[in-house]
Amino acid sequence: MQKALQKLAQFPAHPGGVNAVALALNSALVATGGQDNKTCIWSIRKLQEKSTPMMTLLGHSSPVTCVAFDQTEARVASGNVGGGLRVWDISAGKSIKIFSAGIHHQAVSCLNFNANGQHLTTGSNDMSVKVWDMRHKQVVQSYKIHSNNVNTALFSPDGKYLFTGGEDGICNVVDLGEGKVVKQFSHDGPINTIALHPLDLIMATGSSDRTSKVYDLSSFQIVASIPMDSTKIRSLQFCGDDGDVLCTGSEEAIKFWRWEKECNLQIQGNPNNYNSNINYNVMRKISRQYCSRARSKLLNLGKAEMVKFKKLIIPD
Template sequence: MAQPTVVLATASYDHTIRFWEAENGRCFRTIQYPESQVNRLELTPDKRYIAAAGNPHIRLFDINSNSPQPVMSYDSHTNNVMAVGFQCDGKWMYSGSEDGTVKIWDLRAPGCQREYESRAAVNTVILHPNQTELISGDQNGNIRVWDLTANSCSCELVPEVDTAVRSLTVMWDGSLVVAANNRGTCYVWRLLRGTQTMTNFEPLHKLQAHDGYILKCALSPEMCEPNRYLATASSDNTVKIWNVDGFTLENTLVGHQRWVWDCLFSTDGLFVVTASSDTTARLWSLADGEEVKVYKGHQKAIVCCALNDGNGLSS
């Protein structure tokens, strides 16, 4: 059977990764992941592989294969891996863990190439679009910028002392960085004109987005332009969509029955995908905030998802 054109991947505390035909909701492949839960899923830039961040390892699976075995395993973390992502050409991978480290990996080799010490459990790591800076957020409330060229920490921000930074997101053009924390607050920084590095940011906005934890925040992709949105997923069972121009509330996505752990935009910027403790993932229309599709099949909380949608979904 031919591979579906739009694939949604979800991972759950039931120790499985499921692959769905996003447009009709059919689950067509399940990978057993017995060693641990999966904390994060991320596709390689060429969409050929998917990385599953577990405890304490990262496994890389071939998306187009039916093999249940990973093609590569990365094994030098010593605790939950909470963040994973890729350089834009797929030459290397980065990760962040509750062991307090941020690591860089050559995808073709099993060993870790570089390691940075955050001195607290790392919850989130993102790669700036300039491809030369990693930004990490940890359990103690620290945000650190790791300059990969200088191989050192170039900047530290502490928006709220001892308040865990749960999620970081950066605008596709590098102009904004948002940090979301355990108190439901988003902090926004703006890149100063004419600069290309995180050391030249200024505080732009503080948004009290939710009363509960924010578990994930995501900025809209380039195809959304000229509209720019921020999505925030929370322990209050909702996802909120904010217009970045003034940070006004555009929509509240209501339907999940329990915590919403993950949210992401489709490539075309027309849809949002969410993953929840209520054992479902959902597809929402960004235009009206209405639920389009529910993905059911997991037995326990779904905590992360990834979407391979090429040029976007059709409605």
């Protein structure tokens, strides 16, 4: 039986509308950005029907379009419709960095910190993606790699790569050391969201074409596809202890998908063209080789057929 989601609280957050929400789970905080030009910080533990923010951060001159916490959850960044960018110290309740040089010419549509918090990436409706040095308050890399609005941008966990997706249906993989795009993937509609697996070189993309695709970044090959949703995919998140569940959010529903355990794998060099049914979990792979139960032989995952997802039923 599926578990029902229970609403904990509902309350007005910003007059005119809420444009962005970010969670800081360790410190139980929520950051919101709104049409009122404000960035607000809320305590999850104190949310009530008539809740008020624990902190209201002022300084933007236009509506706030995106917010993001750094890894320490001590800072939050916010971008606005005018292309402005600010970083706030939550404990001090004030803006500690205001980026004025090299700012975007149109709305900042997305932003994310890298793992050590020393760099920040932003994407914009001006079709550019920028990487900012937090210490020197300046742009260190700028890319014009989309032909339309940029919807999402995030760093790889090791900080060596940048992944971007846009209205043009293109997902770019940027090698930050080389300063260039090394791979592109595509959808038939705008790419709205990108998620990276927490343990492995796996990336998922979600699109307005109502599909999600999963790629192996070690080979830059598509390894899985998710059945078409009824509406556009707005968000993606790997979850579970080992990231073996993918959560997809559309305009109508939140769905959970688990990798199929069974996959037909053709043994290379077998004169009988024998197909062996093996068990594996691609999310927990340590290497790219797996053992076939039928032949006790190491096989390369690259020989496998495309993996399929199945709907995950959450038990009581």
